[in-house]
Amino acid sequence: MSSTASHSSSAVSGRQARWQPHNDSRRERIVLAAVELIEQAPAGVEVPIIQIAEYAGLAKSVVYRQFAGRDELDRRIRSEIADRFVADIEDALDIAEGSIHEILVRTIGGVVTWIQDHPRLHEFLRTGPSETDPDIDAMSALIATIAGSTRALVTGLAGVVGVTDEASADTMTFAIVSMTEATVTRWANDPEPALTRDQLIEEVASYAWHVVDGVARRHGLNLDPEQQLTEIITQLVAGN
Structure with missing residues (x-):
């Protein structure tokens, strides 16, 4: 040159x-x-x-x-919306405070609140792909992101007590997150829902707990959903 x-x-x-x-x-x-x-x-x-x-x-x-055009702008908008959703849910997932039940209720309550407060943004997320992955729709990418954050938490805790079945953690977290989003969306779109907001949260939290409990028992762990999670971790480490 x-x-x-x-x-x-x-x-x-x-x-x-x-x-x-x-x-x-x-x-x-x-x-x-x-x-x-x-x-x-x-x-x-x-x-x-x-x-x-x-x-x-x-x-x-x-x-x-x-x-470059409307498609690129819409993908960027969906990424912005997804980032806001994730930030709110990750705040609720803080394990430093609360029992397993309280953390589940708090997180599911966060999902319900976000979808109720931002129905148009939630609707827009479902209209196409995001900027980060143009090959899949933005809602699927969002669910995978939240499940990934939850999975990292679960596998980190499991590793403390010598359980390293990441495949189970991956399946469990994705099942819980996708079930929660789909169930809350169906409820939010129902003009006459059978359950109140609080009833819905408790119901979905109970479903999530049964999934967590089933996986834990398969690995020989008996968890108390009402005990502080930090206390459970301390006891498991001491007995490991």
Whole structure:
């Protein structure tokens, strides 16, 4: 490559690097504006790009300079929504406080609250893939992410007492997470649900507990769902 061509290429790279923070900021403004508008939109109504641009205080042409098209923008929006969902649920999964039953109720309650509070965002998650994995729908990717976080927790605790059956942990956590999301979604979409919110949470928590208890017993562990989880871990370590 000639020195002139090399200098030109370096200049272009330099300009791109200088503009990157500006472009990142604009992309974020567009995505956040879209999320707010989707929250406000009636069920099943698509928010047009021109409305997103106006809400973000930008020209429509700017949106198309930042995103290749509507599909790319929608994938980025779904990723933003999924990140918010995961952050809320992971806070509820804190094992430092509560019994197994309390942690299950707290986490399932978090799922119910999020879906109730953000029905349009939850609906939008189900409309296609996310930015992180364009080959699968965003909701499936979200369930896999939450199950992965839960699995890491479960396998970490299991390792403390010498249980290393990661296959069981993987199947168990995915079953619980997918069952919870599907059951809560069905309840939230029912205009006349048979159960109250609190009844639903307790019911789903009991299903989740029976799955956990069944897997634990298969490995010779008898867990008390009402005992503080940190106490259970301490006792298991002492007896290991």
